[in-house]
Amino acid sequence: MLEIITEKNKALYFEYLNINEKKFFNKRVLLAILFFLAYFFLFVYNSNNLWLLLGIPFVMLLGFKIPYMELVSKKSRQDMIKQYIFPNFLMYFSGLLNSQGNVYQTLKATVDYIHEPRFKQELEKLIQKLDEKNTNNRDAFMDFAEFIGTSEAQLTMSIIYGFYEEGINKKELDELENIIQQLMENKTNELIDYKVAKMDKHANPILLYALIYIVIFTLLLQASYLKELLLNI
Numbered sequence: 001m002l003e004i005i006t007e008k009n010k011a012l013y014f015e016y017l018n019i020n021e022k023k024f025f026n027k028r029v030l031l032a033i034l035f036f037l038a039y040f041f042l043f044v045y046n047s048n049n050l051w052l053l054l055g056i057p058f059v060m061l062l063g064f065k066i067p068y069m070e071l072v073s074k075k076s077r078q079d080m081i082k083q084y085i086f087p088n089f090l091m092y093f094s095g096l097l098n099s100q101g102n103v104y105q106t107l108k109a110t111v112d113y114i115h116e117p118r119f120k121q122e123l124e125k126l127i128q129k130l131d132e133k134n135t136n137n138r139d140a141f142m143d144f145a146e147f148i149g150t151s152e153a154q155l156t157m158s159i160i161y162g163f164y165e166e167g168i169n170k171k172e173l174d175e176l177e178n179i180i181q182q183l184m185e186n187k188t189n190e191l192i193d194y195k196v197a198k199m200d201k202h203a204n205p206i207l208l209y210a211l212i213y214i215v216i217f218t219l220l221l222q223a224s225y226l227k228e229l230l231l232n233i
Contacts, residue, residue, distance in 0.1 A: 003072055107126065141164070152183055156179055
């Protein structure tokens with residue numbers, strides 16, 4: 001909520017999600033105007049309720065903020081997606097490692113099993129960096145881990161980097177497979193918790209919207225009744 005109010009990381013979101021800043025701003029202004037018009041018609045319908053004018057800035061601000069709320073939500077969804085895909089990537093990598101013989105060929109083979117566009121793009125970027133002569137290979141692996149954004153990613157990519165530089169070590173390979181198994185179990189449990197929370201999250205707003213609708217409908221009905229009553233006096 002604080003991020004939506006302050007928009008502190010707006011530039012980072014624009015860069016990460018490849019957002020056209022001008023189009024995004026135009027969308028915000030358009031929504032603010034549409035919210036104003038809808039609210040204005042409500043005011044006209046209840047012309048005696050001058051206090052409704054006080055709500056105009058808040059309504060326009062809400063319309064202006066909605067696209068940024070969607071932006072934050074989209075970023076959160078993508079972060080969650082890549083963190084859930086990462087254990088699958090490791091599982092494919094581990095399964096292909098014996099048949100491919102080395103880390104580089106295994107990474108290339110793993111690309112075909114990754115279908116999430118952003119994750120696949122970052123994996124291909126890692127492979128491209130390893131192809132370049134002037135690249136610091138450790139930095140390339142750590143950049144990929146930073147994209148995932150978890151401590152587990154830092155640990156596992158450090159192990160894979162060790163395989164890349166020094167060859168596959170049976171003891172460390174067993175450690176990697178144990179980490180992968182633990183990650184798969186943890187992410188499965190987290191996914192179950194997330195789905196349960198999401199169901200609750202969607203159920204509560206529906207009840208709230210219904211309550212707001214009833215309150216607004218009642219107020220409009222009372223305002224209309226009072227208006228007719230005053231005209232008949």
